[in-house]
Amino acid sequence: MPRLLRVxxxxxxxxxxxxxxxxxxxxxxxxxxxTAGLARKLEAWSDEFEAILVMDDPASSAFPSVEAExxxxxxxxxxxxxxxxxxxxxxxxxxxxVCTGSHRDVLPAAGPPRGGRRARAVS
Numbered sequence: 001m002p003r004l005l006r007v008x009x010x011x012x013x014x015x016x017x018x019x020x021x022x023x024x025x026x027x028x029x030x031x032x033x034x035t036a037g038l039a040r041k042l043e044a045w046s047d048e049f050e051a052i053l054v055m056d057d058p059a060s061s062a063f064p065s066v067e068a069e070x071x072x073x074x075x076x077x078x079x080x081x082x083x084x085x086x087x088x089x090x091x092x093x094x095x096x097x098v099c100t101g102s103h104r105d106v107l108p109a110a111g112p113p114r115g116g117r118r119a120r121a122v123s
Contacts, residue, residue: 002089006103007042007080008096009049009072011058015042016083027083034086042079048072049098073099081109 006017014024016032025032027039034042049072054061063069080095085108087093094103 002092004094005083005087005091006094006096007076007083007106009046009076009098011050011053011061013046015046015079032087034083038079038082038086042083045072045075045079069099073097077106078109080106084108 004019006019007015008017009015010024014026016025016027016029018025027034027042028036052061052063063072077095077097080093084091084093084106088108093106095106096103
């Protein structure tokens with residue numbers, strides 16, 4: 001049975017979450033084995049979300065436009081697909097879409113397999 005990994009943005013957090021692990025997880029964690037490029041993209045995506053935070057009034061935090069929010073959500077889903085492709089069948093990857101507030105399973109992005117490299121268990 002595959003382990004569950006969520007890709008989601010949240011203020012002050014890394015973008016990867018494992019439900020049975022108390023803290024969120026850095027995409028640079030070697031236990032995942034994600035490529036450095038994908039790990040950097042995930043951190044940049046997370047930083048983009050962090051940049052909209054209004055510290056004095058978090059409830060008023062918002063993207064500068066609807067288009068920017070939609071682009072952020074599309075990027076997040078594509079990154080989740082890339083994570084699923086790199087991790088393989090050992091992980092079930094879901095994505096929290098901040099545009100809709102829904103969690104959904106993602107299928108791996110199309111592309112060549114990574115040569116059989118599989119992530120180790122993250123504790």
